[in-house]
Amino acid sequence: MRPLNSLIGNCLDSLHKVSAIHGWTFKSGTILDIYIANNLLGAYVKYGEFRFALKLFDEIPNKDTVTWNSMIAGYIKYGNLKHAWELQKTMRRLGFSVDGYTFPSILKGIANEGCIHLGQQAHSTIIKMGYAGNVYPASALLDMYAKCDRIDDAFAVFQKMPERNSITWNALIAGYAEKGDIETCFWLLGSMEQEGVKLEDGTFTPLLTLLDDPDLYKLTTQVHSKIIKNGLTFQNTVCNATITSYSDCGSVEDAVKVFDAAVDSKDIVTWNSMLAAYLAYEKVSLAFKLFLEMQYSGFKPDIYTYTGILSACSDESHGKLARSLHALVMKKGVEEITSISNSLIAMYLKTHVENVEDALKIFESMDYRDSVSWNSILNGFSQHGxxxxxxxxxxxxxxxxxxxxxxxxxxxxxxxxxxxxxxxxxxxxxxxxxxxxxxxxxxxxxxxxxxxxxxxIDDARKSFDETPKDSPITWNSIIFGYAQHGQGKIALQLFFLMKDKKIKMDHITFVAVLTACSHVGLVDEGYNILKDMESIHGIPPRMEHYACGIDLFGRAGRLEDAKELVEGMPFEPDAMVLKTLLGACKICGDIELATKVASRLLELEPEEHCTYVLLSNMYGHLQKWDDKAIIKRQMRDKGIRKVPGWSWIEVNNKVHAFNAEDCSHISFKDIYWILGVLSVEINKLKTIFMGEIPLST
Incomplete structure (x- = not known):
C-alpha cells in the first residue's frame, strides 16, 4: 500500500487530478486508508474546494489527529475562526489528542481576528497539555500576542521558550517594529547574531519599515550591508523594503541602485515601490518612464500602480496626460474599482478648476463610495473656492x-x-x-x-490652547491668525516660543511669521528671520518666503531693498513674486520699475487681469491718462475683463453675496437706500471732524 500512497501523494498537483483520484479511491475502497484520505483532504483545502473537503471529512470513518488538523487549518485559511475553534473543542471532547500542529493554525486565526480572549484560552490549553516548550506552538503563541498588540506578553513567551528558531525571533522583531520600537528591534537583531541564528528575509523586512527618516540614512546603509552579507539582496520582500527605506531616508539615488540591481528578482511590488519613490520626490517624468518600462517588461499594472501614476498628474500642465490615463484606465476595465475612481477624482481636482465637473461625474457614477470618495470631492470643492x-x-x-x-x-x-x-x-x-x-x-x-x-481671535486662541501643541500645524494657524488681526508682536512671541519648545518648524511656519512681521511693520525682525531660515533652521527659502520679504520691504517703503531681494534670489522669480514687487511699486509710486515688472508679468501670465488693473490704477493715480488709456485698450483688445470682487454676510444662517454695483439680490433697492442714508451720515461726520460744522450742531 505504501508505494500506492506515495504515487497518490505525487499526483495531487491539480484539482482535476484530486477529483479523479478521489473517485478512484472511493470506487476501489482505498479511501479507508487514512494516509490517502488525509492527502485528499489537504489537497481539497489547498485548492479552495472546502465544501468537498467538508464532505470528505464527514465520510472518513477512522479520523486521526492529522485529519482534524487539516480541517482546522482549512477553516482558518478561509477566515472561519468560529468553526475552527468549535472543531478543536469537538476534537478534544471525542478523545483525539492535539499535537504541536493543532495550535499554530488556531493561533494564526486568532491573530488575524484579534481575539485576544481566545488566544489566552489557547495559551492556557497549551500549558495544560505540555506544549509550552514546543517551538511551533510557542512561536505561534508569540506571534499571536504580537499581532494582538500585546508585545509584553509576546516577550514573556519568548523568554520562557527553551528552544527558539528564526521564526520566533522574526515574529518578535515584527511585533516591536509594529510598535515603532526601533531600539528593541536592533537589540534583538544583535542578540540573534550573537546566538548564531540565521538571519532571513523575515528578519530584515520589518526592520526596514522603521528606517523612514533622513536621520536614519546611515543606519539604513548598515542594514543593507548585512542584507548583502547574508545573501538576501535579491529576496523580493527585502529588495522592495530596501527601495522604500532608502526613499523614505531621502536617497532616491540609492533606491534606484537597488532597483536596477534586482535584474531577475523584480515583481510588481518592486516596480510599485520604485514608482512611489519617484513620485515622493516629484520626479514625474521618471515616474512615467518607469510606468511604460514596467509594461514593456511584461508586468501588468495593478491597483497600486494605477493609483500611484494617477497621483502624478498634479497640476494644470498635466491636463492632456490626465485624460490619456483616464482613457487607459477605462480600456483596462478598472475604472469601477473604488480606489482607482478616487484617484481619478483627485487627479481631475488637482489639474484645473475646469475639471471639477469631470471629477463630479466620476463621483456620481460610482456604485460604491467610501469615505475617501466623499472626502476627495469635498476637499476639491473647498480648495477651488x-x-x-x-x-x-x-x-x-x-x-x-x-x-x-x-x-x-x-x-x-x-x-x-x-x-x-x-x-x-x-x-x-x-x-x-x-x-x-x-x-x-x-x-x-x-x-x-x-x-x-x-x-x-480669542476663540481661535482657545482652540489652540486645547491642543497638545506638539505639531507645527496648529502653531502655524494661530500665528497666521494673529498676523491677520494685526497682532504681529503676539505672533512673533509665539514663533520664538515654538522655537524654545523645539517644535519642528516647516516652510509654512516662516510664511506665517513673515506675514505677521509685514502686517505690523517689523521689518528688521522679519528680514533677520528670512536670512536665518537656512543657516539656523535648515529650511531653504522658497518663492513664497521671498514674496513675504518683498511685501515686508514694500509696505515699509523700502523699494530698493525689495528690488535687491528679488535680484539676489537663487532662482528666477515667478508670477507671485513679481506681483508682490508690483504691489510694492504701487505703494512707493515707482511707475518706471512698475512698468518693467508688469512687462515681465504679462509674459508669464498674458491673460491675468490683476496686472493690467494695478498698472492702470497707478497711471491714473499719477494722472498719466494716455498711458492709462493704452492699458484699458489692451485689455479691451485682448478680451480681458476685471473680475469683480465679492463680499458676503451671514444673516439668520443664510449667506448673502454682493459685488460692486450688483442688482441681483432680491432686496437690492432697500440695500441701496440704506447705503445712501449711511453715505449721507458719513459725509456729515466727515464735515464735523474737519471742523466745517460746529459740534453742537
Missing amino acids: LSEKALELFRQMRYISLDLDHYAVSAVLRCCSDLAILQLGQQVHVVALKFGLELDDFVASSLIFMYSKCGI
Missing part, C-alpha cells in the same frame, strides 16, 4: 449618516472660513466634538483658522 457646493455635499454626508473623519471636518471648516460663516462653523465645531476629532491637528488648525477669519 466652491465653498457653497462643498457645504451642500457635507449636508448630504450628514443626511446619509456617513461617519465623518478629520479630512471631512477640516475641509468643511475651511469652507466656513472662506465664507466667514461663524454660526455654521460653530455647528461644525460641535460635530467635531461629537466625533472626538477636536484634538486632531488638521481639525484644530481649521478651527483656529475659522475663528480667526470670522474675527474672533
